Amino acid sequence: MSTVLTKLLGVAVLAFSIQSASASYLDLTQKGSGSFGQGTFVWADSQSTGTGVIDSFLRIQANGTESGFNTNAGTPLDDKAGTKSILVSSFGQVNLNGVPSIRFLLDINEAGGNNPPNQERLSLDNLQVYVSTNPNIATLADLQSSATLRYDIDTAGACSSVSPASCTAPATSNGVNLDFSLNSGSGSGDMYFYLPASLFTAYQSGYYLYLYSSFGALGGGFESSDGIEEWARVDSPTAVPEPTTYAFVLSLLSSGVVLYKRRNATASKN
Numbered sequence: 001m002s003t004v005l006t007k008l009l010g011v012a013v014l015a016f017s018i019q020s021a022s023a024s025y026l027d028l029t030q031k032g033s034g035s036f037g038q039g040t041f042v043w044a045d046s047q048s049t050g051t052g053v054i055d056s057f058l059r060i061q062a063n064g065t066e067s068g069f070n071t072n073a074g075t076p077l078d079d080k081a082g083t084k085s086i087l088v089s090s091f092g093q094v095n096l097n098g099v100p101s102i103r104f105l106l107d108i109n110e111a112g113g114n115n116p117p118n119q120e121r122l123s124l125d126n127l128q129v130y131v132s133t134n135p136n137i138a139t140l141a142d143l144q145s146s147a148t149l150r151y152d153i154d155t156a157g158a159c160s161s162v163s164p165a166s167c168t169a170p171a172t173s174n175g176v177n178l179d180f181s182l183n184s185g186s187g188s189g190d191m192y193f194y195l196p197a198s199l200f201t202a203y204q205s206g207y208y209l210y211l212y213s214s215f216g217a218l219g220g221g222f223e224s225s226d227g228i229e230e231w232a233r234v235d236s237p238t239a240v241p242e243p244t245t246y247a248f249v250l251s252l253l254s255s256g257v258v259l260y261k262r263r264n265a266t267a268s269k270n
Contacts, residue, residue: 032165037156067214085135092235109227110180123218
């Protein structure tokens with residue numbers, strides 16, 4: 001083998017190592033939030049997902065691993081009834097730290113009881129968002145070859161977390177770890193996913209939004225184990241505060257209570 005070829009192979013191995021080392025999972029099993037590139041992931045504090053509350057457009061279910069994407073062309077992969085195409089223009093905008101964004105809600109439904117251990121947990125292993133003028137794409141291969149990709153968690157960028165969430169590595173790809181037991185069960189949302197609305201400015205009239213996701217491939221107690229995982233759009237105009245904001249809001253409330261008590265005490269003395 002020539003010296004030049006050996007050097008080239010060495011560079012290729014080094015580049016692969018760097019790419020692999022940069023992959024990680026955002027751990028939301030302790031709540032918190034984080035991001036991969038322009039995609040922001042926030043643990044959801046018991047958002048109700050009952051009938052009429054959310055607009056569910058993708059429903060997936062299988063044991064072990066599961067995957068699916070929304071379409072009007074039947075139920076591909078592990079899709080279940082209720083899956084449908086959805087227009088980009090049907091998404092309202094919410095404010096995420098000053099950035100106009102579209103917001104998704106993920107509601108997972110895993111087995112309870114912690115027997116065997118950690119069965120309430122679930123890994124989100126793939127997440128891609130596409131746009132297309134065709135509402136009837138029937139296969140994943142057709143989706144990935146014909147639609148326009150607007151977000152891919154694996155190529156979006158490095159993991160960034162806000163305490164108590166953390167970025168766990170090594171991993172072969174990017175993903176998110178979730179815990180079904182953090183909320184009150186089926187009917188309570190588990191995670192918000194935000195994307196900047198600017199990603200879809202040129203894809204409004206006549207375009208459909210496709211979301212492809214897969215779960216459970218991380219293994220080690222993060223397999224899918226029970227009910228249906230649902231993706232929905234949530235257009236409430238009030239953005240969910242980042243975890244760091246919660247502490248700030250609580251400090252303001254505490255200060256207000258203290259000031260109120262002092263004023264009442266002064267008034268009583270007078």
